[in-house]
Amino acid sequence: DNILLKSKFRGCLLGSLIGDCFGAPFEGDIMTSGGKVVLQKYFDKLEGAAFKGPIKTYTDDTAMTKCVAKSLTDKPAVDFKFMARLFVKEYFSEPRRGYGKNVVDVFAKLRSNKFDDIYKPANEQFAGMGSFGNGGAMRVSPLALYFHNNYQGMISAVSNATRITHTHKNAINGAVLQSMAVQQCLKLDPADKIDAQKFVNNLIEKMRMIEVDDEGLNIDNGTPYKEKLVDIQKLLDSGNDDTEEIIRILGNDIFALHSVPTAIFCFLRAQTPIPRITTDNRFRRSIQYAISLGGDTDTIASMTGSMAGAFLGDDYINKHLLRHCEFQKGMSEMADNLFAVLEDTNFT
Numbered sequence: 345d346n347i348l349l350k351s352k353f354r355g356c357l358l359g360s361l362i363g364d365c366f367g368a369p370f371e372g373d374i375m376t377s378g379g380k381v382v383l384q385k386y387f388d389k390l391e392g393a394a395f396k397g398p399i400k401t402y403t404d405d406t407a408m409t410k411c412v413a414k415s416l417t418d419k420p421a422v423d424f425k426f427m428a429r430l431f432v433k434e435y436f437s438e439p440r441r442g443y444g445k446n447v448v449d450v451f452a453k454l455r456s457n458k459f460d461d462i463y464k465p466a467n468e469q470f471a472g473m474g475s476f477g478n479g480g481a482m483r484v485s486p487l488a489l490y491f492h493n494n495y496q497g498m499i500s501a502v503s504n505a506t507r508i509t510h511t512h513k514n515a516i517n518g519a520v521l522q523s524m525a526v527q528q529c530l531k532l533d534p535a536d537k538i539d540a541q542k543f544v545n546n547l548i549e550k551m552r553m554i555e556v557d558d559e560g561l562n563i564d565n566g567t568p569y570k571e572k573l574v575d576i577q578k579l580l581d582s583g584n585d586d587t588e589e590i591i592r593i594l595g596n597d598i599f600a601l602h603s604v605p606t607a608i609f610c611f612l613r614a615q616t617p618i619p620r621i622t623t624d625n626r627f628r629r630s631i632q633y634a635i636s637l638g639g640d641t642d643t644i645a646s647m648t649g650s651m652a653g654a655f656l657g658d659d660y661i662n663k664h665l666l667r668h669c670e671f672q673k674g675m676s677e678m679a680d681n682l683f684a685v686l687e688d689t690n691f692t
């Protein structure tokens with residue numbers, strides 16, 4: 345019903361915010377067992393009613409997610425040129441949000457070319473290969489919400505929104521996969537136990553249609569996301585909790601291929617208890633687990649958090665945790681605004 349869906353919209357955007365804000369201080373870390381103890385204490389403290397600490401600031405992941413959400417509420421017909429303008433305006437007003445090293449060149453070119461061709465600057469990245477960073481995937485949650493009832497519309501909008509900065513196939517397909525996972529979370533009843541194998545099977549089925557050899561190159565490794573999804577199933581099945589092994593198989597860096605599947609794994613694995621993560625709350629467990637893998641912690645925790653929030657809804661999120669995040673009220677309002685746009689059109 346609509347009350348649940350509205351709570352899932354908020355949960356999704358707040359989950360992405362909390363993952364970013366809480367994960368950011370650990371970005372680039374290699375997590376030792378000592379580091380995991382520190383992380384457990386960090387979350388225990390943040391969850392406590394009495395704890396007062398400095399506000400946790402968000403990074404580029406949230407800055408760009410806000411732009412995508414604003415673009416959808418201000419121009420519901422989906423205007424990618426407008427979205428590109430918002431990205432550029434946001435970057436030049438607050439450049440120190442931890443953006444990727446190369447994507448900033450795209451913003452500069454978009455601005456100097458006056459948004460003449462919004463896809464040209466991204467296409468020129470990395471000698472014409474396009475970036476395969478996770479910068480497209482990290483900002484897709486508003487699109488998964490907006491197109492929650494329109495699968496093909498979502499795929500097409502996610503591809504076009506990603507291509508503004510990232511044109512490599514792995515960046516686009518990673519963003520598409522992330523949006524599919526969030527969309528599946530929206531459809532699940534939070535009172536039910538997730539069938540993780542089935543959740544991944546559904547993603548494999550969908551990615552089969554996306555990772556087609558449309559250039560007819562017949563190259564090996566033409567279905568990298570499908571292979572990662574199968575790896576997720578094996579890891580879940582084996583109950584392997586060895587961090588180094590998980591990182592070796594799935595990755596934890598800024599490449600879309602080495603972070604989107606990792607986020608999906610973290611979300612699914614955290615539905616049941618994990619050694620050395622002491623909490624009964626599956627939302628917290630998802631984000632804490634994602635951060636405990638180290639590497640690109642803000643982005644992986646943010647993508648994990650958007651799935652956990654889309655599944656469980658915002659009522660499930662500990663409000664003390666939320667209190668520590670910059671822009672938490674604004675993010676909740678953005679979710680409501682997005683929901684209101686869909687209500688106005690009767691969810692068509």
Ligand code: R7I
Nearest residue numbers: 442443444445446447470474475476477478479598640643
């Ligand atoms: O993908 P992008 O927006 O970065 C997002 C990440 C997230 O973790 C954020 O939290 C933030 O910290 O950054 O930015 P890009 O600059 O497009 O890509 C990020 C990095 O990925 C680049 O600086 C490169 O190091 C690497 N990279 C590549 N390296 C070689 N060849 C991306 N694409 C390539 C490539 O094609």
Ligand code: MG
Nearest residue numbers: 403404405642
């Ligand atoms: Mg970031």
Ligand code: MG
Nearest residue numbers: 371442443444
């Ligand atoms: Mg960074």
Ligand code: MG
Nearest residue numbers: 640641642643
């Ligand atoms: Mg990051």
